[in-house]
Amino acid sequence: MSAYAIGIDIGGTKIAAGLVDGNGTVLVRGRRPTPGFDPAAVLATVCELVRELGPGGAGAVVGVGAAGWMDPEGSTVVFSPHLSWRDEPLRRDLERALGRDVLLSNDADAAGWAEYRFGAARGEDNVVCLTLGTGIGGSIVLDGELRRGRFGMAGEFGHQVMVPGGHRCACGNRGCWEQYAxxxxxxxxxxSLLAVHGPVAKGMREAAGNNPHAVTGELVNSLAVAGDEACIELVVEAGQWLGLGLANLAAVLDPGLMVIGGGLGAASPLLLETAEQTYRSSLSGRGYRPFARVVGAELGPDAGLIGAADLARNALG
Structure with missing residues (x-):
């Protein structure tokens, strides 16, 4: 097995790359903005990053974690809600362009595998991992194995319908979990709070320059951390929705540990605290069954590329 592998994490806003050793340590890094909705440009950017990693990555296998649903063989991105991939033969095209073996996986699966192997889930063989950011991604490790389901699409937790007829989602449904948490x-x-021009939104209005388009999840969370009461209320509400979804996952999968990562998960202790409280008060059979532990992820934004590299090393190295 090769000592090194290259990991690529393709997200909706950035593509991150790294040369990773067998202990999950990132030795060399690269990063580019995701080039819009052009699959050919995404392919070219990935190839550029692989070559940028230099002599240390020469001949190393490549693992790619991509934001989308994969076929069971891990060769085609069947659909991506946030990128313009539809039946995109990404693995084939990358192998032809790079002249080396490539392993393709879902980005949340890769991040979850990294936490299981090297991060917050070490020592626990039954794990649910969530990546909480723009949307909600997820992965499942049962009995020490990454489970992708019969059609390769398990772990799309963010697209379970929580509110029939609710907010429209990029996946085509309404009321998906990620539309609330x-x-x-x-x-x-x-x-929405800014639009009603109420006094409770004064802090958000000032921070956003009275521009609704400047209101992001990061801004709302940062204002909540700073003590803004309106933003605290919004974060608590999102945490309650998150906790309800965690209770659903625990009822179905019975994990020993639930790991929450992603940009929002790392930035919002209040969100996670509220989620755990709601999960504990909502779990079916509570009082007669153990609670899975809920913890924050440890590997931060490197999790996806570390996991993609390790999966490639194990399968192809």
């Missing part, structure tokens, strides 16, 4: 949900609720 994600960065996008916080931004939408913040903009």
């Amino acid at each position: 994600s960065g996008n949900a916080l931004a939408r609720e913040g903009r």
Whole structure:
């Protein structure tokens, strides 16, 4: 098995790359903005990053974690709600362009695998991992194995319908979980509060320059951390929705540990505290069954590329 592998994490806003050793340590890094909605440009950017990693990555296998639904063989991105991939043969195209083996996986699966192997889930073989950011991604490790389901699409937790007929989602449905417990949900609720011109939104209005388009999930959370009462209320509401979804996952999968990462998960202790409280008060059979522990992820924004590299090393190295 090769000592090194290259990991690529393709997200809606950035593509991150790294040369990763067998202990999950990132030795060399690269990063580019995701080039809009052009699949050919995304492919070219990934190839550029792989070559940028230099002599240390020469001949190393490449693992790619991509924001989308994969076919069971891990060769085609069937659909991506946030990128313009539709039946995109990404692995084939990358292998042809790079002249080396590539392993393709969902980005949340890669991040969850990294936390299981090297991060917050070390020592626990039954784990649910969530990546909480623009939306909600997820991964499942049961009995020490990453589970992708019969059609390769398990772990799309953010697209379970929580509110029939609710807010429209990029996946085509309404009322998906990520429409109530994600960065996008916080931004939408913040903009809605700003639009009514009430006095409770004074701090948000000043921070956003009275521009609704400047209201992001990050802004709402940062104002909540600073003590803004209106933003605290929005974060608590999102945390309650998050906790209800965690209770659903625990009822179905019975994990020993639930790890919450992603940009919003790392930035909002209040969100996670509220989520755990709601999960504990909502779990079916509470009082007669153990609670899974709920913890924050440890590997931060590197989790996706670390996991993608490790999966590639194990399968192809």
